Amino acid sequence: MLDHSSRKPTTSGLTQKPKTDAVKVCSQSEISRRSALLTLGAAGATLASARPSVAAEPTAAAAKPERDAMVGVQMAPFNLLHEGIEHCLDLLQTNAEVNTLICYTHTYYGGSTDKPTRVLAPDHGVSVDDYFDRKMPDVWVKHRESYFKDSRLKHEPVQPDWKFADRDVFQEVAEPARKRGMKVYARFFDPKASNGKKIKNFHDAVAVDVFGQPGGGPCWNNPHYRQFVRATMQDMFDAYPLDGILWGVELGGPLSELLYWGREPYCFCKYCEEYASSVNLDLKRARQGYAELTKFVRTFKQNAKPPIDGVMTTIFHFLQKYPEILGWNYQFLMSAEHYRREINQAIHGSAPNAHIGRHIDNQITGWDLLQRSAIPYSVMAEADDFLRPSLYSHILGPRVRWFYLERMKHGALQELTIDQSLDLYYAMMGLDASRQPTAEELDHTGMNPEDYVTRETQRCVVGAGDQADVIPAIGFDVPKWGGDTEWAEMSTFRTPPEYVYRAVRAAYEGGADGVMAAREYDEMRLENLKAFGRAVRDSRQ
Numbered sequence: 001m002l003d004h005s006s007r008k009p010t011t012s013g014l015t016q017k018p019k020t021d022a023v024k025v026c027s028q029s030e031i032s033r034r035s036a037l038l039t040l041g042a043a044g045a046t047l048a049s050a051r052p053s054v055a056a057e058p059t060a061a062a063a064k065p066e067r068d069a070m071v072g073v074q075m076a077p078f079n080l081l082h083e084g085i086e087h088c089l090d091l092l093q094t095n096a097e098v099n100t101l102i103c104y105t106h107t108y109y110g111g112s113t114d115k116p117t118r119v120l121a122p123d124h125g126v127s128v129d130d131y132f133d134r135k136m137p138d139v140w141v142k143h144r145e146s147y148f149k150d151s152r153l154k155h156e157p158v159q160p161d162w163k164f165a166d167r168d169v170f171q172e173v174a175e176p177a178r179k180r181g182m183k184v185y186a187r188f189f190d191p192k193a194s195n196g197k198k199i200k201n202f203h204d205a206v207a208v209d210v211f212g213q214p215g216g217g218p219c220w221n222n223p224h225y226r227q228f229v230r231a232t233m234q235d236m237f238d239a240y241p242l243d244g245i246l247w248g249v250e251l252g253g254p255l256s257e258l259l260y261w262g263r264e265p266y267c268f269c270k271y272c273e274e275y276a277s278s279v280n281l282d283l284k285r286a287r288q289g290y291a292e293l294t295k296f297v298r299t300f301k302q303n304a305k306p307p308i309d310g311v312m313t314t315i316f317h318f319l320q321k322y323p324e325i326l327g328w329n330y331q332f333l334m335s336a337e338h339y340r341r342e343i344n345q346a347i348h349g350s351a352p353n354a355h356i357g358r359h360i361d362n363q364i365t366g367w368d369l370l371q372r373s374a375i376p377y378s379v380m381a382e383a384d385d386f387l388r389p390s391l392y393s394h395i396l397g398p399r400v401r402w403f404y405l406e407r408m409k410h411g412a413l414q415e416l417t418i419d420q421s422l423d424l425y426y427a428m429m430g431l432d433a434s435r436q437p438t439a440e441e442l443d444h445t446g447m448n449p450e451d452y453v454t455r456e457t458q459r460c461v462v463g464a465g466d467q468a469d470v471i472p473a474i475g476f477d478v479p480k481w482g483g484d485t486e487w488a489e490m491s492t493f494r495t496p497p498e499y500v501y502r503a504v505r506a507a508y509e510g511g512a513d514g515v516m517a518a519r520e521y522d523e524m525r526l527e528n529l530k531a532f533g534r535a536v537r538d539s540r541q
């Protein structure tokens, strides 16, 4: 059991991560840079100092990154095995200045093989492999049964005839990476319900939606699920020489699920009832409120006209009649924070010096005000050694158009035109509309990185304070889908090299401690890896 007694109380009331000697949080030069940024942001700080002054322009505060600062790349294990470990590491180090591999240990969710070859980079010097529907493992570490003896959930067994079934990629990459001075981090996502079916007894851990049906992912309050993830982490960090981990989940709170995605809100399982009761929240009444709100959303979507009182007015009616709706959205996300702290503690129990980072998805960094306000960066920083916001500024253009504006047009912002909604969006996000794309331009152009990437990085740095490093993930060549295009019909959305360069520079201007190439290595064209590396080198000069 770790001793928390010597730590300062946190603003969130949640437990704080243990500090270890080997976990670099801030060097002296970074502290002075942060001090300048914190001063910069102090005037406009709200949400537990989560928001810097939006008038802030890049300043001398954005000092040069240290030479050994993290330059990561997100990748799938089968990329290493397909391209060849030596070839792949050389390519990344030579062209992109990469010193840290961030590699999936499990691909139940993420590192997907259901992408068409047309969206994969053709120029890595190795022919593109058609992963589509190929049988490969979803578990890329060799788990030991003894760690799962108390777990109802069990990982999918790897079948001997699957491709790469006999490989142990994290053992194989350890020495080649060490020789090159590169670090190896695990990358882990909580599975969604659709992919989690491969895990034995996963149904016992799936959330319950407002109508009693299975929800979109596991429930954080489910003890079976927590036990399973704890065992997974402990086994991995006991067995492999991992330097750290980047992990997270891409699932919002119940109100986000309903208002942004039109999905049935969750979770209302018996474990959530126990948790809600412990924080004096009446989950039965929350469920009643969510059920009424969900029925209203469904009904007005089917009607051509908004209700006579207006959509937002009616939503406000439900939020006031049932304050438990907002209460449960907040508490459900807080229960995820408790879960996260428990898992981080298990990781540090096995590997006290493991450097733990949080995957912060594009919904949070892009548009979801409910999640941004519930769990600001300052609270995240209490739990993790580094924060990794998804600053996928190029693909964010089409995503804002199709994932946000279009859905809101058929939802809570039905009465606004797309142009009005975009003006509101830019204003609420603290972005400069005069520098950002118009609604028509969004579908084929990215966000202005000097505005979006710099400001979101600054916001994260100010929120993290001296609690955690900030390593933005710069997305490029991320395939496009959304609107009328389904996932399987995704198309390329090639990022110009000059844009990649600007986005990386913009992150450093915002005070980033390092950067990460994202989204997936197998999508990144060589010319963009080179532009990424050039920006890293130029930022150091």
Ligand SMILES: [Zn+2]
Residues within 6 Å of the ligand: 207, 208, 219, 220, 221, 222, 267, 268, 269, 270, 271, 272
């Ligand atoms: Zn639950």
